[in-house]
Amino acid sequence: MSPQRGPSGHLIVIGGHEDRQCDKAILAHFVALSGGPDARIAVVTAATAHPEQTWDTYCKALGDLGASHCEHIHIETREDANRAELAAKLADADGIFLTGGDQKRLLANLGGTELDTAMHRAFKEHGACIAGTSAGASAMSGHMLAEGDGLDRPPTEGVSLRAGFGFLQRVVSDQHFSERHRLARLLTVVAQNPYLQGIGIDEDTALVIDRGLGVEVVGQGAVTIIDGRSMLSNAAEVDQCDTPELIDVRLHLLPAGKRYELGADDHANDHLPPPLLDFLKNVTKRNPAS
Amino acid sequence: MSPQRGPSGHLIVIGGHEDRQCDKAILAHFVALSGGPDARIAVVTAATAHPEQTWDTYCKALGDLGASHCEHIHIETREDANRAELAAKLADADGIFLTGGDQKRLLANLGGTELDTAMHRAFKEHGACIAGTSAGASAMSGHMLAEGDGLDRPPTEGVSLRAGFGFLQRVVSDQHFSERHRLARLLTVVAQNPYLQGIGIDEDTALVIDRGLGVEVVGQGAVTIIDGRSMLSNAAEVDQCDTPELIDVRLHLLPAGKRYELGADDHANDHLPPPLLDFLKNVTKRNPAS
Numbered sequence: 001m002s003p004q005r006g007p008s009g010h011l012i013v014i015g016g017h018e019d020r021q022c023d024k025a026i027l028a029h030f031v032a033l034s035g036g037p038d039a040r041i042a043v044v045t046a047a048t049a050h051p052e053q054t055w056d057t058y059c060k061a062l063g064d065l066g067a068s069h070c071e072h073i074h075i076e077t078r079e080d081a082n083r084a085e086l087a088a089k090l091a092d093a094d095g096i097f098l099t100g101g102d103q104k105r106l107l108a109n110l111g112g113t114e115l116d117t118a119m120h121r122a123f124k125e126h127g128a129c130i131a132g133t134s135a136g137a138s139a140m141s142g143h144m145l146a147e148g149d150g151l152d153r154p155p156t157e158g159v160s161l162r163a164g165f166g167f168l169q170r171v172v173s174d175q176h177f178s179e180r181h182r183l184a185r186l187l188t189v190v191a192q193n194p195y196l197q198g199i200g201i202d203e204d205t206a207l208v209i210d211r212g213l214g215v216e217v218v219g220q221g222a223v224t225i226i227d228g229r230s231m232l233s234n235a236a237e238v239d240q241c242d243t244p245e246l247i248d249v250r251l252h253l254l255p256a257g258k259r260y261e262l263g264a265d266d267h268a269n270d271h272l273p274p275p276l277l278d279f280l281k282n283v284t285k286r287n288p289a290s
Numbered sequence: 291m292s293p294q295r296g297p298s299g300h301l302i303v304i305g306g307h308e309d310r311q312c313d314k315a316i317l318a319h320f321v322a323l324s325g326g327p328d329a330r331i332a333v334v335t336a337a338t339a340h341p342e343q344t345w346d347t348y349c350k351a352l353g354d355l356g357a358s359h360c361e362h363i364h365i366e367t368r369e370d371a372n373r374a375e376l377a378a379k380l381a382d383a384d385g386i387f388l389t390g391g392d393q394k395r396l397l398a399n400l401g402g403t404e405l406d407t408a409m410h411r412a413f414k415e416h417g418a419c420i421a422g423t424s425a426g427a428s429a430m431s432g433h434m435l436a437e438g439d440g441l442d443r444p445p446t447e448g449v450s451l452r453a454g455f456g457f458l459q460r461v462v463s464d465q466h467f468s469e470r471h472r473l474a475r476l477l478t479v480v481a482q483n484p485y486l487q488g489i490g491i492d493e494d495t496a497l498v499i500d501r502g503l504g505v506e507v508v509g510q511g512a513v514t515i516i517d518g519r520s521m522l523s524n525a526a527e528v529d530q531c532d533t534p535e536l537i538d539v540r541l542h543l544l545p546a547g548k549r550y551e552l553g554a555d556d557h558a559n560d561h562l563p564p565p566l567l568d569f570l571k572n573v574t575k576r577n578p579a580s
Contacts, residue, residue, distance in 0.1 A: 154512075154543060181471040187543065222444075222533045232563050243512045243545035247563045251541050253444060253477065255533035273522050273537045 009127040011209040015175045015201030016134035020061040026206045033129040034095025037066040042093040045074045047101030047135045054099050081113035090118035095129045098136030106139050134175045142166035154188040173199040190228040191235040198226035214261035217254050225252040299417040301499040305465040305491030306424035310351040316496045323419040324385025327356040332383040334363045337391030337425040344389050371403035380408035385419045388426030424465045432456035444478040463489040480518040481525040488516030504551035507544050515542040
């Protein structure tokens with residue numbers, strides 16, 4: 001374990017297409033929060049159909065940022081994902097990066113395996129930094145957005161949830177958010193699942209979560225939060241192909257560069273608007289139930 | 291004046307591309323609210339560069355719906371728009387339809403002219419039905435969205451407002467809303483102008499406003515309401531090219547088929563969610579200031 005690594009653990013939820021050529025701001029955050037150049041970093045390419053090419057890209061980008069201990073973890077089967085030596089490497093990693101690809105493939109092969117358990121151990125037991133981009137980002141929450149086109153307006157069909165890794169709970173995140181016009185899709189999910197707060201992350205943008213402490217938006221775009229908990233809706237009653245009525249959905253737009261810190265107690269959080277405070281408390285929660 | 295015409299006046303704000311071939315549901319509403327087959331209907335094509343073609347389309351569609359007294363009002367200059375005989379026709383119309391095209395052209399030629407005054411007289415003095423589609427719809431509010439691409443995410447530049455006809459106040463409406471992914475653009479306007487409620491109307495969808503009584507959503511899509519009045523934002527402080535922070539924007543989605551009626555007093559409105567009630571009171575207001 002590198003000495004710089006903090007005990008609290010960080011999550012970096014990336015909206016896809018993060019810069020890997022120029023300033024690499026998001027990847028630089030990942031390296032720093034993993035503990036710096038000496039951090040042991042594992043790049044998990046299980047989501048993609050092009051693991052070698054993806055690994056080459058990240059190996060070079062992370063190397064350019066000074067990370068000197070990067071390792072490629074690729075698995076093709078659940079059998080691979082239960083191999084003890086791979087699990088040991090992940091459990092001992094300072095930083096774990098989940099690449100893009102297909103989140104259904106990622107979970108189908110890793111969900112519930114030794115590698116899954118190892119990632120949770122790395123995060124919870126010694127505060128590793130867990131980052132995911134695109135499909136890898138979708139997979140980080142307990143409820144994972146798995147299907148559905150970037151529909152023009154909310155219907156009540158065409159979107160499905162599956163079980164994700166659960167590093168975050170009571171949220172569902174969608175990537176490439178502005179670029180692929182996914183607000184309608186996220187509204188649909190929130191209308192059907194008001195228990196979940198929707199997080200829409202633009203490309204080359206990341207929501208960096210410092211467990212127990214706060215969040216920061218890094219990169220070029222913004223993070224959109226959709227909160228339907230006080231919403232009134234007829235989503236449960238309308239036909240699958242009809243647009244539901246939604247009244248009083250709350251929307252927050254958090255641009256890159258913004259940082260929101262939680263105080264030690266509620267009094268210290270008086271400066272935070274209540275709807276935002278509630279979101280912060282939720283995503284920075286320690287030891288969420290899986 | 292046709293005997294069927296109600297005294298209160300109706301506004302029909304259409305999101306563009308309303309059906310003109312099949313059931314023509316929105317145009318049928320326009321004919322009915324203008325007073326039925328005997329209504330004197332004026333089709334104002336001043337927004338479009340193709341007035342004859344546009345007139346032919348509406349003349350046929352409205353004729354198919356039984357409207358037997360349709361007239362083409364086209365003007366090319368402000369001089370035309372001050373002609374007394376045209377103004378008299380508009381002032382006496384039971385229904386006025388503002389076609390699509392370019393809302394800047396429409397206002398540049400009609401704003402403040404005798405024709406403008408005549409439309410307001412028709413609406414206020416004897417309860418004509420005023421409908422607008424696309425550019426014609428944008429022009430109906432006092433603050434008219436005039437520029438700006440369907441930007442991916444809110445910047446604080448690239449969107450401008452001009453002065454519209456003012457049949458609606460304290461709102462700004464945007465058409466082709468879901469189809470052209472215009473939420474970011476409407477959020478930008480609301481962030482910069484929290485005094486205004488944003489109305490996003492899908493294609494082949496209309497917000498039908500029954501002055502003093504209520505609203506109905508007609509057609510195929512939905513109407514999205516963006517309310518930023520209790521929002522916290524740094525829109526006034528950030529650079530023109532930066533994305534502002536927006537906390538606690540309220541969003542409502544009203545699907546086609548929904549009707550919302552105002553009661554005689556506040557007690558009778560207990561069934562309406564307060565944020566929606568507030569919107570209804572605003573858009574159904576009688577005699578808004580111009």
